[in-house]
Amino acid sequence: MERTFSSKAYLDMELLRFTTAGSVDDGKSTLIGRLLYDSKSIFEDQLDAVKRASVQKGSEHLNLALFTDGLRAEREQGITIDVAYRYFATPHRKFIIADTPGHIQYTRNMVTGASTANAAIVLIDARNGVIEQTHRHAFIASLLGIPHIIVCINKMDLMDFREEVYTSIKHDFQLFANQIFPGQDMRFIPISALKGDNVVKPSENMPWYDNGTLLHHLETIPISQDHDLKHPRFPVQYVIRPESDEFHDYRGYAGRVAGGFFHPGDKIVVLPSGIESEITSIDTLSGPLSEAHPPMSVTLTIKDDVDLSRGDMIASSGDVPFSSCEINTMICWMNQKPMQLNGKYALKHTTKDVRCVIQEIDYVLNISTLEKVKENKNVRMNDIALIRLRTTKPLFFDPYTTNRITGSLILIDEATNETVAAGMIV
Numbered sequence: 001m002e003r004t005f006s007s008k009a010y011l012d013m014e015l016l017r018f019t020t021a022g023s024v025d026d027g028k029s030t031l032i033g034r035l036l037y038d039s040k041s042i043f044e045d046q047l048d049a050v051k052r053a054s055v056q057k058g059s060e061h062l063n064l065a066l067f068t069d070g071l072r073a074e075r076e077q078g079i080t081i082d083v084a085y086r087y088f089a090t091p092h093r094k095f096i097i098a099d100t101p102g103h104i105q106y107t108r109n110m111v112t113g114a115s116t117a118n119a120a121i122v123l124i125d126a127r128n129g130v131i132e133q134t135h136r137h138a139f140i141a142s143l144l145g146i147p148h149i150i151v152c153i154n155k156m157d158l159m160d161f162r163e164e165v166y167t168s169i170k171h172d173f174q175l176f177a178n179q180i181f182p183g184q185d186m187r188f189i190p191i192s193a194l195k196g197d198n199v200v201k202p203s204e205n206m207p208w209y210d211n212g213t214l215l216h217h218l219e220t221i222p223i224s225q226d227h228d229l230k231h232p233r234f235p236v237q238y239v240i241r242p243e244s245d246e247f248h249d250y251r252g253y254a255g256r257v258a259g260g261f262f263h264p265g266d267k268i269v270v271l272p273s274g275i276e277s278e279i280t281s282i283d284t285l286s287g288p289l290s291e292a293h294p295p296m297s298v299t300l301t302i303k304d305d306v307d308l309s310r311g312d313m314i315a316s317s318g319d320v321p322f323s324s325c326e327i328n329t330m331i332c333w334m335n336q337k338p339m340q341l342n343g344k345y346a347l348k349h350t351t352k353d354v355r356c357v358i359q360e361i362d363y364v365l366n367i368s369t370l371e372k373v374k375e376n377k378n379v380r381m382n383d384i385a386l387i388r389l390r391t392t393k394p395l396f397f398d399p400y401t402t403n404r405i406t407g408s409l410i411l412i413d414e415a416t417n418e419t420v421a422a423g424m425i426v
Contacts, residue, residue, distance in 0.1 A: 021137035022123030031193035038200035041088035107382040119148040227294035228403040232260030234314040235350035252299035258405040311352035329423035339379035346412040400424035
């Protein structure tokens, strides 16, 4: 690996998480392989292993897809099955890539990989244009509230790098995208992942395009505003009581800021008690801070002695989240065992654990046509449905479109302890 960074510089770098989405054979794994290879982010032993595997498979060239397709079944079939996470860094940013499968039957894997992404790379095969699977993945990206969409029109080398091919596909995608996420930050790039055009290096074959390479866009997308900075939210993870001579009376509330800004002196409300107080300090291992914002992990101390524990939430006294025991949520079902209407499940929301009952299944979404099927009350693996939950204790939440942290939850089968669903509160 050619690039080296000091540990402090690396830790201080801004982190961008992005995911890939596209149909089978659109070249997602090849694109990521090219990104890693051309940005000099491949270790020598990895490169040697992929070179050997490429020869064994009879490939004429280095098979870049093998950098991400790690499972034996993936290598044999030439498809992506599991979510492959890869890490790399440039002098401008560090990145986590989630390479997700393109098959319909792996929808749950795509949801898992994309749930925390700042950006989604939607790949389109230049030979096929916008197809049903493109619609499906674009819809899931919009459902998950991914702030930035980069549409890569791949395999331009097979279409002689013609500008009219790119322009036509861009127009078709925009027509569909305007229906599901109008006003979305969207960028279009014509590329050849196999040849390397416009991935890390500008393409000499497409002089008509001059809007930056894929890596340039990944390095420069503004992501500081991707968090909810308007509504102060602080789910309490842990209560810190050192009980030492030096900190005999110290009581701090540790957690990760989920939204907004917190400052010493801010008026806050403690939920669920509703008691109002004031922040006295924001502490970290490195010392006190004058401000905390997402996604910082800090410890807050407050003026009054209040009964606060894990699962409670601190919010601005003038801006409290919604509170209810009845929650409407879009879920992606992830378990082979179908959802049980009136079934009981464990629910995790921020740092809070409660139990819940599935009261109603409003509709199951046909991901291919985006039709809401109200007659279908059977929710099976990879299905997306709108359901209503009733919880044993009230949750303090925001809509998922406002805050992806306080607006998300997971359901767990209490018998097997398996995560059976991921939910987005509507």
